[in-house]
Amino acid sequence: xxxxxxxxTEEIAKMLKISKLTVYDLIKKGELPSYRVGKQMRVDAAxxxxxxxxAKGMQTAAAQTVTASxxxxxxxxxxxxxxxxxxxxLVITGQDISLDILVxxxxxxxxxxxxxxxxxxSLDSLISMYHGESDIVSTHxxxxxxxxxxxxYIRKLLVGSSYMVVNLLSRNxxxxxxxxxxxxxxxxxxxxxxxxxxxxxxxxxxxxxxxDEQLRLHGIKPQQLSGYEQEQTNHIxxxxxxxxxxxxxxxxxxxxxxxxxxxxxxxxxxxxYDLVMLKTAENMPWIQSLLGIxxxxxxxxxxxxIAGYDLTRTGEILFET
Numbered sequence: 001x002x003x004x005x006x007x008x009t010e011e012i013a014k015m016l017k018i019s020k021l022t023v024y025d026l027i028k029k030g031e032l033p034s035y036r037v038g039k040q041m042r043v044d045a046a047x048x049x050x051x052x053x054x055a056k057g058m059q060t061a062a063a064q065t066v067t068a069s070x071x072x073x074x075x076x077x078x079x080x081x082x083x084x085x086x087x088x089x090l091v092i093t094g095q096d097i098s099l100d101i102l103v104x105x106x107x108x109x110x111x112x113x114x115x116x117x118x119x120x121x122s123l124d125s126l127i128s129m130y131h132g133e134s135d136i137v138s139t140h141x142x143x144x145x146x147x148x149x150x151x152x153y154i155r156k157l158l159v160g161s162s163y164m165v166v167n168l169l170s171r172n173x174x175x176x177x178x179x180x181x182x183x184x185x186x187x188x189x190x191x192x193x194x195x196x197x198x199x200x201x202x203x204x205x206x207x208x209x210x211x212d213e214q215l216r217l218h219g220i221k222p223q224q225l226s227g228y229e230q231e232q233t234n235h236i237x238x239x240x241x242x243x244x245x246x247x248x249x250x251x252x253x254x255x256x257x258x259x260x261x262x263x264x265x266x267x268x269x270x271x272x273y274d275l276v277m278l279k280t281a282e283n284m285p286w287i288q289s290l291l292g293i294x295x296x297x298x299x300x301x302x303x304x305x306i307a308g309y310d311l312t313r314t315g316e317i318l319f320e321t
Contacts (some may be wrong), residue, residue: 005045009034012043016052020133024116025089026051087114090286093125094138095234096273097255098169098303105299110289119234121152121205126157129276135283136290137276138168140206140268141210144213149272151319162279164287165319166294167272169303170310172254173210174268176242181264185249188214188268191225198227199238199247207235209273211251239263254308270310274318291315 013020024041026032031054033047090106090113092099103115120128122139129137143152154165177185190215191198196316201207212286215222222228227247232238235256241247243263277287293299294315303309303320 001036006042089114090135093118093120093137105293124204138152140273141269150274166275167313167316172267173271175266176239192220198225198249199241202231207251230285
C-alpha cells in the first residue's frame, strides 16, 4: 500500500463500521496515530492497517478467554449503553482558546465523559451536530438582517431537535490592518476601496459569515475584493498574512492580533460566542455539570486573565427548546 495514502476520520468510521466519536476516542487514547491537515484529522494507511492488526490480535486473545469483553471505546457506543467505568467521548467543536480551558475543567469536574476537541468553524459545527457527530458546538454567526448572533442559524439547522444555547463569552471582531493602519481603514464600507489585498477565512467559519453578511449589507460584491478566494483556517493565520505584508486587510478577532503582533486591529462589532448542546436524557447530567463550570468563579477568573473577553453573560441560558 502506498505510503502517500491517508484517510479522514469519516472514512475510518465507515471502514470499521463504528461511529466517528469512537474514532476520535481511539485517536485521543493514542491507539490510532493521526495528524491534522487544515481542519481535518487524517490517519496514514500504514497506521490504520497496524491498528487493525493489533485489534485482530486482541480479539483472538479475547475469544480464548471466558471473561473477554469488547474494548472500552466500542462499549461506550454500543446499543446497550456504556459499561460501568467506561468514558463517553464528547466532541467539542471550535477554535477559541476558551474551549481548551473549558475542556481542562470538564476533564477534572465532569465524571463519565472524555472531552475531545475538533477544530471546526461555526457553520460546519452546527451541521456536524445535525448529523450527530458533535456534542458541544461553539458558534459565532451573525444574521445581518436582524443583527442577532447564532440563534437564527441554530433554529434553521436544528429543526426538530431539543437543544440549549448558552453564552460562553463575547469578544470584539473587526479588521486586521498593517501596523499604524497605513491605508486608514475604519469601517466595513472601506472594503470596497479598489486595490486592497484581502485575506479570507474558510467557508463555514464565523469570520467568513461575518464578512459575507457585511459585504451584502454594504452592497459590496465578493469579486471586488482582491484575494477573497484566498483562505486561512484560523484567525492567527489571517492576522499573520497582514502582519507579513502579504495582505492589506483581513477579518478576525482582537486576541489574534495581540498574539501575532506587528498588526493593528480595528474593532467593528462585538460578537457573541455561544455553546449549543442537545437536550437528551443522556446529556442532561453533564450539561448541568457544564453549566456549573461556566458559572464558577474559578473558571471565569481564568478567562478574565485573557484580554478581549466580556464575561457578562457567561453561563446564561439564552435560548432553549
